[in-house]
Amino acid sequence: MINASILVVEDEAIVAKDLQNRLKKLGYSITNTAFSGEDAINKVRENPPDLILMDIKLKGKIDGIEAAEEIHKYIDIPIIYLTAYADEKTLERAKVTVPFGYIIKPFKERELQINIEISLTKYKLEKELKANQKWLYTLLISIGDGVIASDIQELVTFMNPVAEYLTGWKQEEAYGKNSSEVFNIVDAETRKPLENPITKAIRNGIAVGLPAEAILIAKNGTEIPIDDSAAPIKDDQDNIMGAVLVFRDITDRKLAIAALKKQIEQEQLVVQLENINQLKNDFFNLVSHELRSPLYNMKVMIQMLQTFAVNGEAQRYFGLLEAECDREMHLINDLLDLQRLENSSYLLTSPALLLLHQWLPWVVEPFQIRVQEHQQTLQVNIPSDLPPLFSDGSSLERMVAELLNNACKYTPTGGEIVLTIRHDSSQAPAIIIIAISNSVEIPAVALPRIFDKFYRIPNSDLRNEGGTGLGLPIVQKLVEQLQGNIQVESREGWTTFTIRLSDLSSGLSVE
Structure with missing residues (x-):
C-alpha cells in the first residue's frame, strides 16, 4: 500500500535513519521516528500512523512489546516487530500482542516490503471484517425476532436480547448448553415435545420450520405461541458448522386471527338473523292475509247461521264459535303488532299534546262497565293539574288498555283495581308516572318472566279468562317506543305496573 504512513520505533539513530531511507525508497511516508517505548506511545497519540515498525529492545523503562500492549489499549494499529532477538521467550511475549509480522535483523528490502504490504492488507481486511461483525451483531440484537445460534454439537453460542426475553435464559447462562434445553417447545394441542428445529436443520442440512401450533415453554414455565425457522450454518466448502434459529412471539397474531374469525362469525350470524327475520316477516305477512281473511269470513257465516238457529243449544254453540274466531283474530293481530314493534318498524302514528285529565277517563270508561259485571272495583286517580304530555295517543291508549285488561282478568271477584297518575317535576325533563294496581299477588318466581312472549302465570287460580300471552x-315495546320504562312489583296481596314517561318533545330518554 504505497503512501502508507509508518512510524519507526528504533533506539539506534543510525539504524532508524537507514530504515527511513529504505521506506522512502519503497514509496512509504514516514510520520515520525521514536527512540523509546514512551516516546512511541506519545507520538501515536499525537499522530496515529497506518503501521508501526517496532524494535523490541528499546532504551527506557518499557521495551517494544510493552509499548505495543499500551498502544493497543486505546487504538488498533498493525505492528511489525523488527528485532535481532529470536529466542523462544521473547517470541512468546511478542505473540501476546498479536503482531502482524516478526522480522529478524538483518533483513532485505523486499522482505520488509512484503511484510508491510501483507500487514496493511491483512489489517484492512480485518478492519472490514470487524465492521461487518459489528454491523451483524447490532442487527441481531436489534431485530424484533429471537435469534439463537449453535455449533455443530447443537450447543448455544449466541442469543440476542429478544431470545433471552422469550426463553427466560440469559446468554451467559445458556452459552454451551444444549439448544433443546434452552429452546423447549411442545405441540399446543397434544402437549407432546417437538423436535428442536436446530437438530433437524443440522441433520438435514436445509432450512426447516415449526408446525403451526407450537408453544415455547420459557424457563419460568410461561407458555408462548411461536413461529420459527432454522437453517444450517455452512463454511466455504459447504460443511455444516452449526445452525441459526429465528423465532417470534405470535400471540398478537393469534389474537388478531381469533378476533377476525369472531367478526366473520358475527357477520355471518347477522346475515342469518336478517334472513330469519325476513322469513318471519314473510310468514307474518302470509298469516295476515291467509288467516285473517278466512276467520273474518267464518265469523260472518256464523252470524248468519245464528239468525236461522231454532233452539237455544244451537245459539250457544254458535256463540262459542264466534268467541273462538274473535280469540284467534285477537292472537293474530297481537302477533303482527309485536312483530312490527320488534323490527322497529312501528311508527308513532299521531304524536300530539295530550291533556291527560281529559283524555284518560275516555280510555278507562269501557272498563268501568266490565268491572261492574265482574263485581270488581276500579278506582281512578287523575289530578286535574297534570301538565300536558306530548306523546303518541294511540300507543298510550294501547298500553293503558292492555294493563287494565290484564288487571280485570287476573283480579278475583270483589277485588280492586286502582289507576293512578302523578307528575314528578323533580327531574328534568319532568316525568309522568302511570301506575295500575290490582288486588292479586304474582308469585315471585313468575315476575322475572312476566314480559316474556306467550308466558302466562302457571297458577290457574289467577286466570279467570283466556289470553294470548x-x-x-x-x-x-310500546313503552320503549315512547322513550320510557316499565316496572312491576308484587307484594302484600297487590301487583303494580308502573310506567314512567317523559315528554317526547324534549328528545331525552327517561332514566
Whole structure:
C-alpha cells in the first residue's frame, strides 16, 4: 500500500535513519521516528500512523512489546516487530500482542516490503471484517425476532436480547448448553415435545420450520405461541458448522386471527338473523292475509247461521264459535303488532299534546262497565293539574288498555283495581308516572318472566279468562317506543305496573 504512513520505533539513530531511507525508497511516508517505548506511545497519540515498525529492545523503562500492549489499549494499529532477538521467550511475549509480522535483523528490502504490504492488507481486511461483525451483531440484537445460534454439537453460542426475553435464559447462562434445553417447545394441542428445529436443520442440512401450533415453554414455565425457522450454518466448502434459529412471539397474531374469525362469525350470524327475520316477516305477512281473511269470513257465516238457529243449544254453540274466531283474530293481530314493534318498524302514528285529565277517563270508561259485571272495583286517580304530555295517543291508549285488561282478568271477584297518575317535576325533563294496581299477588318466581312472549302465570287460580300471552310484551315495546320504562312489583296481596314517561318533545330518554 504505497503512501502508507509508518512510524519507526528504533533506539539506534543510525539504524532508524537507514530504515527511513529504505521506506522512502519503497514509496512509504514516514510520520515520525521514536527512540523509546514512551516516546512511541506519545507520538501515536499525537499522530496515529497506518503501521508501526517496532524494535523490541528499546532504551527506557518499557521495551517494544510493552509499548505495543499500551498502544493497543486505546487504538488498533498493525505492528511489525523488527528485532535481532529470536529466542523462544521473547517470541512468546511478542505473540501476546498479536503482531502482524516478526522480522529478524538483518533483513532485505523486499522482505520488509512484503511484510508491510501483507500487514496493511491483512489489517484492512480485518478492519472490514470487524465492521461487518459489528454491523451483524447490532442487527441481531436489534431485530424484533429471537435469534439463537449453535455449533455443530447443537450447543448455544449466541442469543440476542429478544431470545433471552422469550426463553427466560440469559446468554451467559445458556452459552454451551444444549439448544433443546434452552429452546423447549411442545405441540399446543397434544402437549407432546417437538423436535428442536436446530437438530433437524443440522441433520438435514436445509432450512426447516415449526408446525403451526407450537408453544415455547420459557424457563419460568410461561407458555408462548411461536413461529420459527432454522437453517444450517455452512463454511466455504459447504460443511455444516452449526445452525441459526429465528423465532417470534405470535400471540398478537393469534389474537388478531381469533378476533377476525369472531367478526366473520358475527357477520355471518347477522346475515342469518336478517334472513330469519325476513322469513318471519314473510310468514307474518302470509298469516295476515291467509288467516285473517278466512276467520273474518267464518265469523260472518256464523252470524248468519245464528239468525236461522231454532233452539237455544244451537245459539250457544254458535256463540262459542264466534268467541273462538274473535280469540284467534285477537292472537293474530297481537302477533303482527309485536312483530312490527320488534323490527322497529312501528311508527308513532299521531304524536300530539295530550291533556291527560281529559283524555284518560275516555280510555278507562269501557272498563268501568266490565268491572261492574265482574263485581270488581276500579278506582281512578287523575289530578286535574297534570301538565300536558306530548306523546303518541294511540300507543298510550294501547298500553293503558292492555294493563287494565290484564288487571280485570287476573283480579278475583270483589277485588280492586286502582289507576293512578302523578307528575314528578323533580327531574328534568319532568316525568309522568302511570301506575295500575290490582288486588292479586304474582308469585315471585313468575315476575322475572312476566314480559316474556306467550308466558302466562302457571297458577290457574289467577286466570279467570283466556289470553294470548302477548299483551305485556307489546306494552313493554310500546313503552320503549315512547322513550320510557316499565316496572312491576308484587307484594302484600297487590301487583303494580308502573310506567314512567317523559315528554317526547324534549328528545331525552327517561332514566
